[in-house]
Amino acid sequence: MSDFRPVQMRSPVLTVRRVDAYHAITVVAPGVAERFRSGQFIAVAVGGDQSGMLLRRAFAIHDVKPDYGGTVEFLFAVRGGGTAWLAERRSRDLLDIVGPLGRPFPLPRDPVNCVLVGGGYGSAPLFPLAHTLRGRGCRVDFVLGAASADRVFSAITARRVAETATFTTDDGSFGVRGRVTDALPQVIEDARSDVVYACGPMPMLREVSAMAMRHDIPVQVSVEETMACGTGVCMTCVVPVVGEDGITRMVRSCVDGPVFRGERVRFDDVGTIPFDALGAPGWKARGGDDPVSAREAG
Amino acid sequence: MSPDLRVRLGDVELANPIMTAAGCAGAGRELAQFFDVARIGAVVTKSVMLEPRAGWPAPRMAETPSGMLSAIGLQGPGIDVFLQRDLPWLLSRGGRAVVSVAGGGSAEYAELAGRLSEAPGVSVIEVNLSSPNLADRGRHFTDDPAAAAEAVRAVRSGARSDIPVFAKLSPDVPDLVGLAGACVEAGADGLSMINTVRGMSIDTATMRPAVAGGMGGVSGPAIRPIAVACVYEVHAALPDVPIIGMGGVRTGSDALEFVLAGASAVAVGTVIFHDPSACVRILREFEEALGEHGVARVSDLVGAAHRPMGAALGR
Ligand SMILES: Cc1cc2nc3c(=O)[nH]c(=O)nc-3n(C[C@H](O)[C@H](O)[C@H](O)COP(=O)(O)OP(=O)(O)OC[C@H]3O[C@@H](n4cnc5c(N)ncnc54)[C@H](O)[C@@H]3O)c2cc1C
Ligand SMILES: Cc1cc2nc3c(=O)[nH]c(=O)nc-3n(C[C@H](O)[C@H](O)[C@H](O)COP(=O)(O)O)c2cc1C
Ligand code: FES
Numbered sequence: 001m002s003d004f005r006p007v008q009m010r011s012p013v014l015t016v017r018r019v020d021a022y023h024a025i026t027v028v029a030p031g032v033a034e035r036f037r038s039g040q041f042i043a044v045a046v047g048g049d050q051s052g053m054l055l056r057r058a059f060a061i062h063d064v065k066p067d068y069g070g071t072v073e074f075l076f077a078v079r080g081g082g083t084a085w086l087a088e089r090r091s092r093d094l095l096d097i098v099g100p101l102g103r104p105f106p107l108p109r110d111p112v113n114c115v116l117v118g119g120g121y122g123s124a125p126l127f128p129l130a131h132t133l134r135g136r137g138c139r140v141d142f143v144l145g146a147a148s149a150d151r152v153f154s155a156i157t158a159r160r161v162a163e164t165a166t167f168t169t170d171d172g173s174f175g176v177r178g179r180v181t182d183a184l185p186q187v188i189e190d191a192r193s194d195v196v197y198a199c200g201p202m203p204m205l206r207e208v209s210a211m212a213m214r215h216d217i218p219v220q221v222s223v224e225e226t227m228a229c230g231t232g233v234c235m236t237c238v239v240p241v242v243g244e245d246g247i248t249r250m251v252r253s254c255v256d257g258p259v260f261r262g263e264r265v266r267f268d269d270v271g272t273i274p275f276d277a278l279g280a281p282g283w284k285a286r287g288g289d290d291p292v293s294a295r296e297a298g
Numbered sequence: 299m300s301p302d303l304r305v306r307l308g309d310v311e312l313a314n315p316i317m318t319a320a321g322c323a324g325a326g327r328e329l330a331q332f333f334d335v336a337r338i339g340a341v342v343t344k345s346v347m348l349e350p351r352a353g354w355p356a357p358r359m360a361e362t363p364s365g366m367l368s369a370i371g372l373q374g375p376g377i378d379v380f381l382q383r384d385l386p387w388l389l390s391r392g393g394r395a396v397v398s399v400a401g402g403g404s405a406e407y408a409e410l411a412g413r414l415s416e417a418p419g420v421s422v423i424e425v426n427l428s429s430p431n432l433a434d435r436g437r438h439f440t441d442d443p444a445a446a447a448e449a450v451r452a453v454r455s456g457a458r459s460d461i462p463v464f465a466k467l468s469p470d471v472p473d474l475v476g477l478a479g480a481c482v483e484a485g486a487d488g489l490s491m492i493n494t495v496r497g498m499s500i501d502t503a504t505m506r507p508a509v510a511g512g513m514g515g516v517s518g519p520a521i522r523p524i525a526v527a528c529v530y531e532v533h534a535a536l537p538d539v540p541i542i543g544m545g546g547v548r549t550g551s552d553a554l555e556f557v558l559a560g561a562s563a564v565a566v567g568t569v570i571f572h573d574p575s576a577c578v579r580i581l582r583e584f585e586e587a588l589g590e591h592g593v594a595r596v597s598d599l600v601g602a603a604h605r606p607m608g609a610a611l612g613r
Contacts, residue, residue: 055571228368
């Protein structure tokens with residue numbers, strides 16, 4: 001097990017480049033690269049040692065390579081202060097990273113047909129997954145979607161590694177106009193898919209999971225909830241997930257996820273505490289309503 | 299010569315004064331991936347309650363300048379799981395366990411203290427007084443010194459006599475010294491300060507409060523001056539009562555600041571999210587800082603900032 005534990009390191013930046021609407025950063029991080037399994041992410045400190053931005057930013061690992069003893073690449077969209085700072089990094093700058101973090105995508109034992117569905121930068125972790133699946137003799141089909149053409153990245157790579165690659169954009173600027181979920185059922189049928197892997201926004205994951213369930217095939221989804229630590233100590237990143245025992249728990253998406261079986265995530269209840277969740281106010285009906293106020297610490 | 303880092307919290311001695319803050323380190327297991335938990339003075343566990351608790355919905359946090367706003371809602375598995383799974387693990391790694399407890403009333407506090415006293419290896423019980431008082435419309439125990447005192451009394455009477463009981467105070471009270479005094483009178487062997495500071499953040503994109511709970515608690519370096527003031531003020535009033543100081547500790551010199559204000563030990567919270575190895579780094583920096591000042595014993599420095607100018611450090 002000890003090989004799987006994450007490491008913290010100061011990694012020199014090798015390259016920073018624009019990839020359409022995104023930035024891609026490659027860092028030298030052998031300790032992360034050698035432990036990495038598809039679906040895992042890293043948590044990056046932003047803003048420098050005295051930064052007022054205290055919380056780490058999580059990014060899916062897009063690629064690891066043996067160059068320079070082990071490099072790690074991640075892609076990101078500039079959203080706020082942390083990602084804006086990251087976009088300004090230059091080669092030889094140091095980045096404090098922790099990783100690899102999280103539960104990776106489970107891999108099928110036999111060579112089966114896999115469809116990989118990505119939304120926006122949610123495509124990033126699907127590429128190393130595709131390579132691994134191909135290496136195991138699986139058929140891979142991609143369905144990648146985004147708001148516009150410049151947000152569908154690595155289309156060329158997707159075409160190269162996959163049997164088929166279908167692209168959708170909300171504005172029709174690339175591929176088919178519409179959403180990944182418009183294209184998915186046809187791909188599942190044509191490719192006789194045995195399993196679905198998906199990463200992207202929650203509403204997309206909910207739809208994809210529902211579709212996979214209708215086709216009666218398993219689905220693995222990588223969810224994104226706001227994270228403060230990425231390592232499992234702060235309890236900020238919880239989502240309601242049904243366990244094997246049928247009990248819903250608020251589980252940490254950073255260590256128990258980010259990859260979950262789609263049918264186990266209670267998408268409709270994300271952002272709530274389902275009444276029947278373990279430890280919810282109504283759970284076991286202990287004395288009725290619980291007059292909690294948010295000022296309590298913790 | 300390296301300084302003597304041992305500190306006393308009531309009858310308990312810690313190898314050094316650096317510990318984790320409740321709710322910011324689980325029970326040590328996740329951090330053990332980054333450093334040996336036996337190296338720091340103690341691991342303060344997430345506040346444990348009698349029953350499992352799901353806490354607040356997400357989003358539970360927002361970043362604020364030099365800090366964060368959080369509303370977790372004391373999510374946890376309850377005391378049974380804690381005693382079966384978390385505490386034995388921490389002890390098996392040679393860690394010192396300071397167990398934080400939270401209850402909805404005196405009976406629950408007393409029961410928690412009793413259960414912890416039956417288990418071997420609990421070094422200190424820290425009473426989180428910022429949990430909602432079920433008997434009093436969810437007001438916090440710290441809102442009323444009498445209620446806080448009653449909770450402390452319950453823990454003190456439920457706990458084995460050789461386990462020190464620390465009361466954890468929130469800064470959002472009109473009379474902190476009065477509250478501290480009431481807790482000590484009720485049997486607290488020491489005080490932990492401070493819990494998070496009430497705050498709010500509104501997402502200008504969604505035009506809604508940024509955390510689902512609405513209000514939350516601010517932590518991190520942004521609150522350090524508030525925390526240092528609280529420790530200083532209470533140490534001045536109650537110089538013999540040991541204090542665990544916390545609030546925005548990021549470096550060894552921040553830890554030293556708390557000791558000078560009157561803390562015997564220093565806990566690190568939010569900064570652990572930034573740097574999972576923070577506690578051992580801060581311990582190293584703290585030790586170096588003592589060396590630079592030529593200080594032989596940490597205990598000589600506790601409350602040193604209260605001494606008149608020019609007073610010699612007891613070397
Ligand atoms: C497991 C995981 C993998 C991710 N992978 C990628 C990726 O490959 N590429 C990419 O562009 N983005 C990814 N994200 C989202 C990325 O973490 C956020 O876009 C980024 O943290 C925003 O930081 P900021 O400083 O620009 O924004 P701010 O809004 O200033 O950030 C403030 C705080 O909120 C948190 N936060 C804000 N938005 C998000 C979000 N969407 N998800 C989680 N936390 C958030 C930040 O981490 C930070 O702590 C991933 C998120 C998670 C949880
Ligand atoms: C995410 C989070 C969870 C916390 N959980 C608890 C808790 O369970 N019990 C408690 O007494 N304090 C809890 N606290 C408060 C901390 O222990 C500490 O008092 C406070 O955060 C100030 O220290 P800091 O600025 O170093 O974080 C929590 C703080 C945070 C940020
Ligand atoms: S981000 Fe801290 S527990 Fe998941």
